[in-house]
Amino acid sequence: MLKKTFALSAKGARDVFWAIILTALHNLSVMLPTVLLLMLVAEMLGRFLGTQARDLSLLFYWSTALLLLLVIYWVYRFTYRKTYVSAYEESANTRITLAEQIRKLPLSYFGSKDLSDLTSTLMDDTATVEHTLATSVAELFGGIISSAVILLTLFFFDWRMGLALFICLPVSMLILLLSRRLSSSSNWKNRRAKLSVSEGLQEYLENMKVVQSSPQKETYRLGLEDRIRKVVRTSMIYELVMGVFISGAYNTLRVGLGLVIVTGSYLIIHGEISLITYLLFLFVAARVYDPFTTLFFKMGEFFYSLVSASRIREVCDFPVQQGEPEVRLDTYDITFEHVSFAYNEENVINDVSFTARQGEITALVGPSGCGKSTLSKLAARFWDVNCGRILIGGRDIGSIEPETLLSYVSIVFQDVVLFNDTIYNNIKIGKKDATRAEIMAAARTARCEEFIQKLPQGYDTVIGENGKTLSGGERQRLSIARALLKNAPIILLDEATASLDPENETLIQEAIGKLIKDKTVLIIAHRLRSVENCDQIIVLREGRIAETGRHRELMDLNGLYRHLVELQRASAAWEVGAVRQV
Ligand SMILES: Nc1ncnc2c1ncn2[C@@H]1O[C@H](COP(=O)(O)OP(=O)(O)OP(=O)(O)O)[C@@H](O)[C@H]1O
Known part of the structure; x- marks a missing residue:
């Protein structure tokens, strides 16, 4: 499920799975010092009330505490590796997979998509998912697992106190799920508004000369300003919707602590639980909500990243053009x-x-x-x-x-595509194992030599983005040289x-x-x-x-x-x- 939701690779899904397990273990291990403390308190109380011998040996507690520290340290080390390092590796993999997929997509796909939209998927969406994988996913699911384990254990101690402690958790989770449904449309609107700004900015920069010389430049600028303001509006709506639900979920969770105090006091007064059990629940109640409270404040980001993940999936799942790779053609009509x-x-x-x-x-x-x-x-x-x-x-x-x-096929089209690289490498694209002599021969035949010789570093001159330092004719001759080389x-x-x-x-x-x-x-x-x-x-x-x-x-x-x-x-x-x- 995680693999599909976050468009993960098989290794990425495995890493997230282990990150969840390790986070659950980490949550449980940080609870152990509380248990140890309670054991110590119980023993001290026993001595104070005279029910146990007066000598208190601290050696057991010190050595166990030390051992626990080591366990927590090691679990955290592995958790960190599996969450943060894996998240960064996975986002690098996703970018490579996306780039590879985009290379294979039919041109019809690009007709329906804006370039800045695709760039945003490659850069922003992968970064958003990476951030969520590193900071929220393991915490959310690991938190659920560790809470379930703690719940079962506490129910074993006293089911009434256990119920008081956990009754609010499913309610606050429900509030969050509801918030996802209700915030989904404002989330998408916000995303579309952001895309519209990046498209507008890209167009603004690309057509700067036309914009500057046009009497419409003020209208154009105002249009862009309008798009930017729309992002502010949609972001505020999204934050507002999420804010209301998140604080609702957070406060519901906090009610659990009050319930533990009230239920515990009632049961102690009626002599149905011991002071230690009461203290145990109080200690646990103070800690067990921690992963959730941190997480609740990340929920806006979490839902936002689900939109990013679905945009990544959309590119990855788009059908690529199929065909046999090992085809030998002998005639070419x-x-x-x-x-x-x-x-x-x-x-x-x-x-x-x-x-x-x-x-x-x-x-x-x-x-x-x-x-x-x-x-x-x-x-x-x-x-x-x-x-x-x-x-x-x-x-x-x-x-x-x-x-x-x-x-x-060799292609020489009107819209010559050149790379921000040297003249030499731009011609070499035609044939990857071409020798320098072959490249120079192709350039000579395509009449490129006279202008190449005038450039400061000759063949090794970098020609700028899409060859912007060259004239239209020079760019076209370079593309002909490339085709000649490919032969x-x-x-x-x-x-x-x-x-x-x-x-x-x-x-x-x-x-x-x-x-x-x-x-x-x-x-x-x-x-x-x-x-x-x-x-x-x-x-x-x-x-x-x-x-x-x-x-x-x-x-x-x-x-x-x-x-x-x-x-x-x-x-x-x-x-x-x-x-x-x-
Ligand atoms: N990517 C595209 N998406 C949608 N319509 C397109 C696209 N490219 C071309 N067209 C449309 O297809 C038709 C044929 O275009 P095409 O570029 O093949 O014509 P052409 O004969 O080469 O034109 P020209 O001589 O002006 O270059 C035109 O009506 C054009 O508007």
């Missing part, structure tokens, strides 16, 4: 068979069928939003198709593990030359020309001039194939393709100065 696909409800790809053949260049063209990038991403299994299938070398890619599939049999190019000046564009096209020999190339290019020599051009309109053929054939068809080509020619003749003449 990409075949789309009646493929339809929707990001949400409405299809953006409708019944598309074509084959991009090995050794040929297949171009996807069409107006903006017609589904070119989507088709290209479906071929790399970033998403799974809703209808139909995509085959590579005759094999349905739905049966190949995404990582295995991607080892056959995969399938190449997906999305506007690969979008950020290059005409001189570099020609050079890159030559490099790509060398790279694509005998490979399957699926290219998306908005500038139709660059696809004139392609072996096959697929013209898309609103997610459907409108025309297919080579450039000449499509021009002769006098359809959408020709229309797009003419539009582009007209826009190429457009000049900034022309605006003034209008």
Whole structure:
């Protein structure tokens, strides 16, 4: 149950189990000095009342007390290890498991989740669960076990006093359980408000330049301020609800002490219990509630961490894309068979069928939003198709593990992803065992050398977050170098030359020309001039194939393709100065 509730690993669940047992033992062991003290008091009273010999040997008490101290020390040592150290280890494991799981999640998952939401699960939720595991879980369950043992023992001494002592415990527990039910919605509201602030702050920082130059910046700032104030409001409501219940539970528990005094006094007056039994219950009553009172004040945190744990579970339980890892592909035709696909409800790809053949260049063209990038991403299994299938070398890619599939694919997309690392390592991602000579050769072919040589540490220059110290063209050339190094049999190019000046564009096209020999190339290019020599051009309109053929054939068809080509020619003749003449 704990494993599921807190999304623990098998080892984590075992550690928590032992932490609970050890905490119970620790609670019991700290009760033993009380028992020893009572024995001493009983003996002293006996001597005082003359019922025992006058000589009092303290040796037994000293040696037992020493032994008890040692027992308490050792139990505490193990308890500490099992609770705190294990909690930190477990949260590190959870983060690694989450990172691994996130790596395997289909892109559709990221479409429905904000990045700051996932970061918050990775960092904040795991930290919250870690804190609860370290400070509350063992205390709560260990406290329940030790109290049950003490209860049984005390019932053995006197069931009426035992009842007086413990009658309030289940009542206060019930109050706490009720508080969980009633605080749950304010807890979730509070969590959502916090997420909305982190999303807003992330957006604010990312779009700082736009915000600063916008006349709406005051509105934007006020919106953010509003979100932050909402966190204060929801936190206060949550704390208020929890505060009322926790103090209710705490005071109910405290009534138990009063009940022991009243019941004990009554029974002593009627001669039904001895003074020692009365004292025993008083001592125990003063101590037995300790774990619970500490715990009650942590209950708000405890329930809060259950929300965190359920958010972790949600990521961990999300189905990952399945497929065989050990697949060997020998031929690389990409075949789309009646493929339809929707990001949400409405299809953006409708019944598309074509084959991009090995050794040929297949171009996807069409107006903006017609589904070119989507088709290209479906071929790399970033998403799974809703209808139909995509085959590579005759094999349905739905049966190949995404990582295995991607080892056959080089991708150069518009949105280049670079790491805050050296130029060298950014290219090396294409092939993990590449030599320096191979990396430099790829950089040379992708025309990266001239700008790399101008950098202070050449290949060893760190390029900042997502390569922010480089120009758009330089970033794109780096990603082409990466693809060249990988030398995969399938190449997906999305506007690969979008950020290059005409001189570099020609050079890159030559490099790509060398790279694509005998490979399957699926290219998306908005500038139709660059696809004139392609072996096959697929013209898309609103997610459907409108025309297919080579450039000449499509021009002769006098359809959408020709229309797009003419539009582009007209826009190429457009000049900034022309605006003034209008
Ligand atoms: N992650 C997404 N979630 C929801 N809808 C999306 C997503 N990505 C794209 N779309 C929608 O799918 C449709 C096709 O988008 P796609 O990016 O494939 O078009 P495109 O032809 O490549 O466009 P462009 O030429 O402007 O890059 C568009 O209507 C777009 O709004």
